[in-house]
Amino acid sequence: MSMNENGSIDLLLAQTQTWNHMFNFISSSAAKCAIQLGIPDVVYKHGKPISLSDLTAELSLIDRSKVSFLPILMRFLVHSGFLNQHENEHYSLTPASQLLVKDDPLSMRSYFLIIHDPVLLKAWSCLNDWLQNDSSTAFHTAHEKSLWDYYVQEPRVGDSFNESMASDSRLIANVLITECKHVFEGLTSLVDVGGGTGTVAIAIAKAFPAIKCTVLDLPRVVGNFKGNGNVEFVGGSMFEKIPNANAILFKWILHNWSDEDCVKILKKCKDSIPSREEGGKVIIIDIVLENPNTSNEFVRAQHYMDMLMMVFYAAKQRTKMEWERLFTDAGFNEYKITPTLGTRSLIEIYP
Secondary structure, three states, rough: OOHHHHHHHHHHHHHHHHHHHHHHHHHHHHHHHHHHHHHHHHOOOOOEEHHHHHHHHHHOOOOHHHHHHHHHHHHHHHOOEEEEEEOOOOEEOOOHHHHHOOOOOOHHHHHHHHHHHHHHHHHHHHHHHHOOOOOOOOOHHHHHHHHHHHHHOHHHHHHHHHHHHHHHHHHHHHOOOOOOOHHOOOOOOOEEEEOOOOOOHHHHHHHHHOOEEEEEEOOHHHHOOOEEOOEEEEEEEOOOOOOOOOOOEOOOOOOOOOOHHHHHHHHHHHOOOOOHHOOOOOEEEEEEOOOOOOOOHHHHHHHHHHHHHHHHHHHHHHHHHHHHHHHHHOOOOOEEEEEEEEOOEEEEEOO
């Protein structure tokens, strides 16, 4: 093969790679369409691979002429790993689309839909403007207010966000309690900082009845939630006071904040827990960012999340060295990272 032929092949490959970058949004748009049509729900309720005709009959398509376009959507969903295709045009769910079934207790449906809400999508179109202006975040550039303020002023978006976080917490709590029981052994008290509606704390309290769990979040978040058994809710700010406990838990909280703010928060933790000899520690569930040259599903998701934190909060995911610097600056002496939660890791730090 001549050099010219090699050059042509490389050029065509580069063109194809560029197309795939250009059209990346189509994958999530098609999946969003499938969720809103209820395709995962219909397939799940069918209980076995479903034919295209049976699926079509269950969908609420007002204009039946649109039925002729469904094979295109279904073909794409199969190619993108959203559905399995069997003989005679029968379809079943993949593990990923199983997580988008509305009534699945671990469903990520609400999370998927809030990420693709037009309000949040607008921020991405302002990324270039934000990098060249003095606005605090790309979201602020788009809406002239912070994402947190938007949640307060627009209950529809705020409620959707809270439900998406609760759904993620249900999934993580399930894995955490199954795979990481040792983390909670010997504890008598735990504070879940930024724990929202208490999904993780309630799951821990149920699995470990000897642990008294406290959910700390802003008063407007915990609202009128009442404690039950060994779970209580406290309204307050983690920058002011964190209740005393053996352990303090941060599930996907610190990545929202700057390094300076994280050090302040961790110092508050250090004031609220006993020494390591007395069982004191901070438990962090968050991303430990891997080398971007590493190619797998987990690392790809990490770098998507890194971009997401930048756009919405002007924050970031952190590498192992960046985490270590925070812990040292906050006065902690030792830490342990266990990469056991897929995209995220379990981090334990000790005074």
